[in-house]
Amino acid sequence: MQGHWKRVNTPLRATTSRERRILVVFAALLAIAAAAAVIVALGTSSPKTPPGCIHVELPSTMGAASSNLCGNTARQFCLGPAANSEPLDTQVQPKCRDAGYPVRPQ
Numbered sequence: 001m002q003g004h005w006k007r008v009n010t011p012l013r014a015t016t017s018r019e020r021r022i023l024v025v026f027a028a029l030l031a032i033a034a035a036a037a038v039i040v041a042l043g044t045s046s047p048k049t050p051p052g053c054i055h056v057e058l059p060s061t062m063g064a065a066s067s068n069l070c071g072n073t074a075r076q077f078c079l080g081p082a083a084n085s086e087p088l089d090t091q092v093q094p095k096c097r098d099a100g101y102p103v104r105p106q
Contacts (some may be wrong), residue, residue: 053079054095058088075101 049055053070058076069077077083078096084104093103 049099052099054092054101055101056088056092056095058082074099078103 039101049068050070051069052074054074054077056067056069058065058067065074074096078092082088083092083096
């Protein structure tokens with residue numbers, strides 16, 4: 001069949017400038033959304049811990065609870081049983097030492 005490939009691969013009509021603009025706008029919006037997703041993914045979700053404070057993730061009935069403990073509260077927590085027993089001791093004790101609070105010797 002002569003001319004079959006040409007008939008099958010020839011568009012029915014040319015793309016209008018309006019359709020091209022819509023495609024460009026859509027592609028730009030998609031690129032902006034992808035850039036925003038990358039920025040959010042690379043950003044940090046937890047703020048910096050102030051000096052003299054510790055940031056602790058504690059097990060909770062609904063998953064985990066995030067706590068910022070400062071001053072005397074942090075000192076009491078670092079010396080308390082929660083910070084010196086499994087499973088928190090491996091994560092909490094280095095944070096206590098870095099903040100300058102004593103921990104119970106094992």
